[in-house]
Amino acid sequence: MKTFSQYLMVHSQENHIPKELISTVESIIIACKQISRNVRLGALSGVLGEAGTGNIQGEAQKKLDVIANQILIDTLRTNPNVAGLASEEEDNFVAANEQGGYLVLFDPLDGSSNIDVNISIGTIFSVLLKPSGSLKTESFLQKGSEQVAAGYVLYGVQTLLVLTFKHGVHVFTLNEQGEFIETKSLPQIPEQTAEFAINASNQRHWEQPIQKYINELLAGEDGVREKNYNMRWVASMVAEVHRILMRGGVFLYPKDNRDPSKAGKLRLMYEANPLGLVVEQAGGKITNSRENMLEIQPTGLHQRVAVVLGSAEEVGHVRELHI
Numbered sequence: 001m002k003t004f005s006q007y008l009m010v011h012s013q014e015n016h017i018p019k020e021l022i023s024t025v026e027s028i029i030i031a032c033k034q035i036s037r038n039v040r041l042g043a044l045s046g047v048l049g050e051a052g053t054g055n056i057q058g059e060a061q062k063k064l065d066v067i068a069n070q071i072l073i074d075t076l077r078t079n080p081n082v083a084g085l086a087s088e089e090e091d092n093f094v095a096a097n098e099q100g101g102y103l104v105l106f107d108p109l110d111g112s113s114n115i116d117v118n119i120s121i122g123t124i125f126s127v128l129l130k131p132s133g134s135l136k137t138e139s140f141l142q143k144g145s146e147q148v149a150a151g152y153v154l155y156g157v158q159t160l161l162v163l164t165f166k167h168g169v170h171v172f173t174l175n176e177q178g179e180f181i182e183t184k185s186l187p188q189i190p191e192q193t194a195e196f197a198i199n200a201s202n203q204r205h206w207e208q209p210i211q212k213y214i215n216e217l218l219a220g221e222d223g224v225r226e227k228n229y230n231m232r233w234v235a236s237m238v239a240e241v242h243r244i245l246m247r248g249g250v251f252l253y254p255k256d257n258r259d260p261s262k263a264g265k266l267r268l269m270y271e272a273n274p275l276g277l278v279v280e281q282a283g284g285k286i287t288n289s290r291e292n293m294l295e296i297q298p299t300g301l302h303q304r305v306a307v308v309l310g311s312a313e314e315v316g317h318v319r320e321l322h323i
């Protein structure tokens with residue numbers, strides 16, 4: 001089994017990955033290990049509970065949202081390869097080093113509602129090349145297909161790192177010495193599945209195609225799909241994506257009519273694009289119900305989107321229902 005450093009050495013040589021990009025990803029992982037130490041200790045490190053502040057998305061921040069965000073910013077700003085950062089928890093982008101060639105975008109803590117109840121949470125990250133010229137918001141507004149690396153660290157029963165440099169996906173487990181060890185390479189999401197994930201409490205707000213789709217699944221063997229489906233809902237997207245990466249499934253957070261001004265709940269730049277790249281690199285699909293997620297031209301740092309991802313057959317079927 002390869003250590004993370006051994007993997008980086010071999011993978012970067014085989015796939016001609018620039019050392020500046022490797023160094024950028026290494027800094028993200030250093031920060032995530034520090035977040036992991038805080039997560040593990042929970043109440044003992046005083047990180048549980050509300051921060052008493054709100055973010056630009058209008059959401060109440062947990063202490064750990066704020067702590068994880070600060071750890072990532074402080075760590076990444078010291079890396080000369082990082083030109084700028086964008087975070088779910090920051091109003092605007094954060095400038096780092098003028099000479100840097102990379103931009104890092106992150107959801108420092110995904111699954112905030114699960115922090116205080118000891119259910120899996122994670123950090124999601126995305127790396128883009130910095131376009132030439134001075135750094136501005138538009139520098140970050142690149143399609144998901146432009147990402148040069150993406151992944152997540154899942155603080156779950158085990159702490160896992162899942163990473164792609166667009167040459168497949170690699171999975172690492174944090175050992176007792178605090179080192180990530182490669183435990184799975186090139187996982188493939190099965191094309192077919194009988195497991196779905198959706199927050200059904202929003203059912204009355206969904207649009208008609210999603211109502212139809214979920215009704216089909218719930219009808220099981222007696223309906224048009226002619227098979228029984230099982231359901232899961234963790235309420236941490238990062239954990240749902242990991243389950244799907246390991247055994248298939250479909251995850252939906254569709255647009256709903258609670259607030260017609262919002263295209264969805266989840267964020268394109270910090271959640272949908274990075275997790276979408278992982279899913280696509282493992283043979284799955286991701287859409288906003290109508291378009292390929294990774295081909296959407298972003299219009300804002302905090303843009304929200306509808307998300308349907310996972311096993312190709314189900315994602316394809318949801319798209320067809322929207323035509």
Ligand SMILES: O=P(O)(O)OC[C@H]1O[C@](O)(COP(=O)(O)O)[C@@H](O)[C@@H]1O
Pocket residue numbers: 059088107109110111112113199235236237238253
């Ligand atoms: O509480 P709900 O509506 O089920 O929403 C759960 C979703 O919200 C999220 O927690 C949003 O992420 P944050 O915790 O980063 O705000 C997703 O991870 C998850 O899929």
Ligand SMILES: [Mg+2]
Pocket residue numbers: 107109110111237271
């Ligand atoms: Mg999130």
Ligand SMILES: [Mg+2]
Pocket residue numbers: 065088107108109110111112
């Ligand atoms: Mg978050």
